[in-house]
Amino acid sequence: MTDLDSIKIQRSYKFRCYPGSVQRQQLAVEFGHARWVWNQCLAWRSNLYQDVGEKVTAIDFSRELTFLKQLGTYDWLKEASACVLQQKLRDQDTAFRNFFAGRAKYPKFKKKLHGQSIRYQLDQRIVANLYRAGEFLKLPKLGELKLKWSRKPLGIPKMVTITKDCTGHYFASFTCEESIQPLPQKPSGIGVDLGLKDVVVTSSGWKSGNPRYLLTYRRQLTKTQRRLSRRVKGSQRWHCQRMRVANAHARVRNTRQDWLHKLSTTLIGQAGFIAMEDLNVKGMMANRRLAKSISDVGMDELKRQLEYKAKWTGCEWVQVDRWAPTSKTCSTCGTVQETIPLSVREWTCQDCQTVHDRDINAAKNILALATLGRRESDVRGGVHKLEADYAC
Ligand SMILES: [Zn+2]
Numbered sequence: 001m002t003d004l005d006s007i008k009i010q011r012s013y014k015f016r017c018y019p020g021s022v023q024r025q026q027l028a029v030e031f032g033h034a035r036w037v038w039n040q041c042l043a044w045r046s047n048l049y050q051d052v053g054e055k056v057t058a059i060d061f062s063r064e065l066t067f068l069k070q071l072g073t074y075d076w077l078k079e080a081s082a083c084v085l086q087q088k089l090r091d092q093d094t095a096f097r098n099f100f101a102g103r104a105k106y107p108k109f110k111k112k113l114h115g116q117s118i119r120y121q122l123d124q125r126i127v128a129n130l131y132r133a134g135e136f137l138k139l140p141k142l143g144e145l146k147l148k149w150s151r152k153p154l155g156i157p158k159m160v161t162i163t164k165d166c167t168g169h170y171f172a173s174f175t176c177e178e179s180i181q182p183l184p185q186k187p188s189g190i191g192v193d194l195g196l197k198d199v200v201v202t203s204s205g206w207k208s209g210n211p212r213y214l215l216t217y218r219r220q221l222t223k224t225q226r227r228l229s230r231r232v233k234g235s236q237r238w239h240c241q242r243m244r245v246a247n248a249h250a251r252v253r254n255t256r257q258d259w260l261h262k263l264s265t266t267l268i269g270q271a272g273f274i275a276m277e278d279l280n281v282k283g284m285m286a287n288r289r290l291a292k293s294i295s296d297v298g299m300d301e302l303k304r305q306l307e308y309k310a311k312w313t314g315c316e317w318v319q320v321d322r323w324a325p326t327s328k329t330c331s332t333c334g335t336v337q338e339t340i341p342l343s344v345r346e347w348t349c350q351d352c353q354t355v356h357d358r359d360i361n362a363a364k365n366i367l368a369l370a371t372l373g374r375r376e377s378d379v380r381g382g383v384h385k386l387e388a389d390y391a392c
Pocket residue numbers: 330331332333334335349350351352353354
């Protein structure tokens with residue numbers, strides 16, 4: 001494969017970061033001042049718009065900010081690094097642009113108790129002195145930050161975000177433009193059936209199981225939450241307990257995320273194209289009895305991961321129509337059976353006497369549908385949907 005075949009991608013990295021006590025103090029100042037600037041600017045432009053109908057941007061506020069810094073009373077604004085405050089204002093402009101375009105809700109006031117984040121722009125002219133992958137990251141007014149480099153990024157970031165989540169952990173995250181070589185194209189494909197008993201069942205007969213993380217940690221979660229409700233809100237003990245609740249949630253989230261990443265990577269590596277049902281996760285969530293189990297699996301997240309990993313590796317991801325009768329069609333002779341209740345895991349075809357596992361049979365049908373649709377269009381490294389305009 002030549003170099004021309006490589007794809008440019010934006011890969012995001014997130015590393016745990018361990019600031020020292022002086023750095024933590026400085027970061028608290030940066031977070032606090034940035035939040036103040038955000039909230040002041042938001043109030044200012046909201047009021048101006050409501051009272052006078054005048055639209056202002058964060059650039060106008062930035063001019064005010066320079067003026068304020070010269071006044072004695074707002075002298076403290078100089079404690080934070082200027083680029084962090086500027087970036088916060090630019091982010092607010094983006095938030096408003098998203099709001100006016102109908103992509104997002106009206107920007108909100110920031111609160112300290114929720115996660116905090118600030119962004120630094122890395123000056124590309126001197127970036128070699130500020131950042132070297134796997135070795136160091138230096139930021140204004142903070143100096144060198146201690147990072148846990150769990151992997152080595154290939155590109156050079158333009159922007160670095162420092163966050164402190166509600167468990168009190170710090171993270172540095174950024175995106176790099178990298179070029180990757182797609183995997184050699186494989187002719188084979190696999191069909192994937194999504195479910196709750198096994199999250200993923202493939203047409204080759206492999207079953208992933210369902211770890212049910214929420215269920216596993218439920219006792220711990222309810223226990224910590226019940227304790228929190230007994231504490232006096234705002235007290236020292238309440239704050240400690242709040243941290244424990246956040247930690248418990250983070251553990252569930254992280255283990256689930258880890259599992260999903262391993263699952264999606266395995267699936268993508270297995271075949272040249274992957275066929276999946278176009279599930280309506282939102283619609284399924286409307287079913288209260290199932291909502292908890294579905295959100296515990298993280299099906300939306302699995303789909304998101306498969307989609308971008310397919311693009312990266314040149315694997316094709318095909319979604320077949322969700323109304324196709326995949327679970328009641330015999331994958332051997334193609335006859336459609338009467339509706340099979342969900343409790344029946346195994347059934348025998350009346351016509352050809354084949355014994356089917358419910359999920360593997362569905363996965364096989366999904367694969368067959370996708371192969372049928374693929375003959376008509378030749379797409380690689382992308383996502384496309386198939387409509388049910390064929391007889392099953
Ligand atoms: Zn049959």
